[in-house]
Amino acid sequence: MKKIVSLILIACMILSFAGCSSSGKETLKVAISPDFAPMEFVDTTKTGQDKYVGFDVSLAKFIAEELGMELEIMPMSFDACQVAVQTGSVDMSISGFSWTEDRAANYNLSDYYYAGENETEQVIITIAANADAYPTAESFSGKKVAAQNASLQLELCKSQLPADCEIVEVGDLTTAFLQLQNGDFDALAVAKGQADVFIANNPGAIAICGFEFEVDAAYEANVIMLPKGADELTAKVNEILAKAYAAGYYGEWYAEALELAGAETSVDVSYDDDGNVAG
Numbered sequence: 186m187k188k189i190v191s192l193i194l195i196a197c198m199i200l201s202f203a204g205c206s207s208s209g210k211e212t213l214k215v216a217i218s219p220d221f222a223p224m225e226f227v228d229t230t231k232t233g234q235d236k237y238v239g240f241d242v243s244l245a246k247f248i249a250e251e252l253g254m255e256l257e258i259m260p261m262s263f264d265a266c267q268v269a270v271q272t273g274s275v276d277m278s279i280s281g282f283s284w285t286e287d288r289a290a291n292y293n294l295s296d297y298y299y300a301g302e303n304e305t306e307q308v309i310i311t312i313a314a315n316a317d318a319y320p321t322a323e324s325f326s327g328k329k330v331a332a333q334n335a336s337l338q339l340e341l342c343k344s345q346l347p348a349d350c351e352i353v354e355v356g357d358l359t360t361a362f363l364q365l366q367n368g369d370f371d372a373l374a375v376a377k378g379q380a381d382v383f384i385a386n387n388p389g390a391i392a393i394c395g396f397e398f399e400v401d402a403a404y405e406a407n408v409i410m411l412p413k414g415a416d417e418l419t420a421k422v423n424e425i426l427a428k429a430y431a432a433g434y435y436g437e438w439y440a441e442a443l444e445l446a447g448a449e450t451s452v453d454v455s456y457d458d459d460g461n462v463a464g
């Protein structure tokens with residue numbers, strides 16, 4: 186009896202060391218910050234791992250499947266995702282990362298993948314009542330503008346908004362959006378795709394400011410972030426990205442993500458002369 190118990194214990198230890206799941210497959214740990222619709226967000230009607238949805242989640246599932254591994258989504262804040270990759274507590278992070286010089290120096294970055302038009306434009310949103318208040322960078326003088334910690338948007342704020350604009354670093358964009366509506370700051374810097382989702386879900390409440398960031402083409406598509414030196418896995422990920430692209434999955438995943446985020450249907454809505462939804 187004792188022998189059996191210790192054999193079972195040893196088997197369990199081996200399995201957990203190898204990162205095995207109940208299916209017997211190895212686990213692929215992917216960090217995401219699920220506050221960035223349509224790339225990664227939470228479907229509140231679901232529970233457990235199923236509640237994480239969006240383009241990057243579809244991509245993560247495809248990568249795990251191609252690697253013959255079991256996917257484990259590890260939700261955390263956007264800056265924590267980057268720390269988790271750096272310390273190796275996850276295999277990679279797929280979280281709408283833009284390529285940046287800084288990240289390229291500190292991580293292994295995959296080839297680009299292109300998720301619709303999510304980040305071809307970078308904008309600042311504000312409450313609808315102030316829609317016309319910010320036509321230029323200078324108009325943010327003396328104002329409070331929020332951006333996510335450790336993000337491209339934060340860098341854009343620091344480099345393109347006036348020196349006397351107060352930049353507020355926020356950890357979570359879902360919370361930041363509520364804070365914006367609550368008046369905690371004047372405006373929030375976000376990817377255009379996310380601005381569209383916020384607006385579609387809060388019609389009439391939010392507006393995109395006239396000022397728009399200038400963005401280098403290098404920042405328009407996304408990359409997967411892996412630990413520096415994880416060259417073998419990075420090469421495999423690049424092969425899988427090429428395969429997904431060739432199969433035409435990117436467009437499918439993006440359309441699906443937009444629909445789940447409630448963005449597509451609202452974009453399609455048309456109104457009659459009385460302002461009622463037509464059809």
Ligand code: ARG
Nearest residue numbers: 218221280281282283336337
């Ligand atoms: N693309 C931007 C960046 O890399 C924003 C990404 C934010 N992603 C997220 N899951 N919150 O900094």
